Amino acid sequence: MIGITSYGAYVPLWRLSRDAIAKGAKGEKAICHYDEDAITMAVAAAADCLHGVEREKVDGLIFASTNSPYKEKQAASIVAAGADLRRDIVTADFAGSLKAGTTGLRFACDAVKAGSAKQMMVTAADRRQGAPLSAYDQDLGDGAAALMVGDSNVIASLEGSYSISDEILDVWRSSDDTFLRTTHERFAQTEGYVKVISEAIAGLMKKNKLEAKDFAKIAIYTPTARRVADVAKKLGFDAKTQVQDVFFSVMGNTGVPYAMMLFVAALEEAKPGDLILLAGYGDGADAFAFRVTEEIEKVRGNAARRGMKKHLDSKMVINDYKTYWLWRGLLNPITEEGFLPHHYWKTSPVMLWRERDRILRFRGGKCKACGAVNFPPQRACGNCGTEGQFDSVRLSDKKGTIWTFSMDYLSSQVEVPIVCPLVHLEGGGRFQVYMTDCVAEEVKVGMEIEMSFRKIMVRDGINNYYWKATPIRA
Template identity: 30%
Template sequence: MIGIRAAGAYVPRLRLQRSSIAAAHAWFAPGLKALSGGERAMANWDEDAITMAVEAARDALHGRERDLVRKVILASTSHPFQDRLNAGVVKEALNLPDGVAALDIGGSQRAGTSALLEALESARAFDGDVLLLGAEKRRTQPGSELELTHGDAAAAFVIGQDELAAEFVGGHSLTIDFVDHFRSEGQDFDYVWESRWLREEGYAKIAPRALKEALARHGLAGADVSRFIMAAPQKGAAAMIAGAAGISASAVADDLAQQMGGAGAIQPLILLARALEDADAGELITVVGFGQGCDVLFFRATGSSAVAGLGVSGWLARRTPEANYVRYLTLAGHLAIDRGMRAEFDQKTPLAALYRNRKAVMGLVGGRCAKTGVVQFPKTAISVAQNARAQDTQEDYPLADRLARIVTHTADGLTYSPDPPCYYGAIEFEGGGRLTVEYADVEPGRIEVGAPVRMMFRVRAHDETRGFIKYFWKAVPDYRAAIPATLAAE
């Protein structure tokens, strides 16, 4: 059988309060007040679809052997690069072997579910696992409804043939060029058609047709469905579609709109990852992805746990409310503030050097002397052990997943940072090795020497002249200690 072996997710820490957005636009669009309840997940300036996908992948792979991964698929409609393999960057950050296939999937409102179908098909051909990732950081026009209803997030699944948490029962797809919103080449924001068109033609006709055909194709009935997952932004749409196919309203899953918003094409993956946190054996889970047609997938839960990391619930619990709408506009790139002269320096990346040092820069792989046990970053040809004269004794020593503690810290308000002050200092890893790093996700006054930190893959800087993004690892407060103990359990 083919199916899901493990699931993971990532939701950014910051949660923009929708009431702040509505209040800022009340002078022009008072109707937005109707959407002002709850909050939306807000990626910081140093987070994008790649960095979020990396964190979701680490969550899904928690405690698992990464050498079993044979292919990486990254689904998104907000890939940072148009002709650099985004999934390839993720592969490097995860320190996967070079003999791994990689694929980007985008250009579709149902990129998430279509990528899941592709991953399931690929798993049949590989003697190993397929790592499916979905991540979205869409730009939304200030003052639009999407600005309030969207949220940034990522999901990840390990697809394989053994020790399954959910068996793949089957799938079905319709492809119809039904356009309710779109974003053309060179445009920053989606153009959205009227909601009635989407409701009466898309949700009332296309989606029920696809769902009914899928049930019939696999000999299933609506009453068999235990959980119905569909990311339909319109209130009541998912229940309407489920009812048209004979699925109970009680089976319709919470869309998490109030807690994080909708992550566009990959929201069905987020909801599936959430369902697998507590699905009982035998439950039939139905996943629907809508956009220019419809994907329908059926999974049968086995009762085995799919989540060894934090999962959707854990990341949702790690939250910091943000009510400063101007800060959001600035970090999202909508507001061009005067950044000062300290921001005026070239961020050109020597691509040859990046390639040669990609294990250290992208994968945070250091060296450990096989004779003395001394850990060094970056890896060097000469041992740094005291009084040792050993050469070429260092073996690869990954540091990204090791807990570390703060040795020194500084909050620098003079150095340019898109989100000042810039926090940086020295950390020491458990097992050895010191590194000077930037700190991220830090609360003012809540950073101290000796505090535990974990590493996260983040944007280091933007080369605005050439459009290149520089990635590296930053230290963040131990997020497993920042959420309820029941969710943080290993």
């Protein structure tokens, strides 16, 4: 049996009230903090998916996005490092199309079916940008999803899949464009979305001899809150009972990961035996039928997983367009890098490479002689002095407490103040770090924290990632 073996999602803590974009507009959309992008969100979703999974047994990682921060250089390799996966795995970026996530999922299923991988993780994340004050600016949200595909302990077995390739200019962005472009909305949605995703779903049902009534839930991409109902109606699904809530009023259209995030939400509510439809759209469409198994209870029982529900429930809302624009890097008064202007040293790719296990994997050294965790890793143990006898240990999944802290009011135009704690980690490891996603006034000595993979700054075309502390997210 082949199918989904684990799932995870990530919705940023921050929401922008749509009222900030257009007075009176309803609801909120999920937005990245200034230090988040598609890569950081994919790492967070991957971590969510990895709860209860042995990382050493993951054989590949796909990163799907229309918003890789690099035009040339793989993003999946960064996500795989952030997720602390093995080195002898296959990684690939699926890009360009809104269906990159579901297409990546199809290829992952094929790899597992072919036996070239036992377990493949598909991550999808997007941080798309509509032009200021446009309809897109209101509709689009940020988020990520991760699905593990494997051939044992399957929680949702793959019953069939069907794809369409379709050439149409409905949404596009050239390599020089900052903002999305679109054409006549009625044309894009009737000849594009509704027609093509329906064609893929109908093809799937015909091929696998399924009818609309066989599905407990349909988790399908939709460009707007309403449009999914047109597809449901056209194919004979009951919009009230069968269509997964698309979270448009609380999150928005998250692009590439959208359908996968809705699928995760459907899995959170599903019963064993339920048939769930997953369909992604963009320059064609991919449709899948998954049958939920008894195994779902084990995965769902892992309290550490936040999935869609907990991520959506945990939020901080801003109603301030200027702050949102500043966080997007589109309104930076001093420098386009400008996250933290006091970063005075030039980035050395050589040093980044040499320190990659610490920087990206957040690994420390555990002394074999005395057991002390040294972070950053040392040549000789700082506790007992033994030289060169360390086991590399993952610290990114450890919690800790704030031992002391300060708050810098001058160094950044983007975040004031920057909270800088000195953290004592559970199981060992004391270090200084930045804190993010917090309310400065609530930070205090003794506060519990967890680690989060973030973008520190961009310089010389290099996206510099590292770990920050955050309050434990509810």
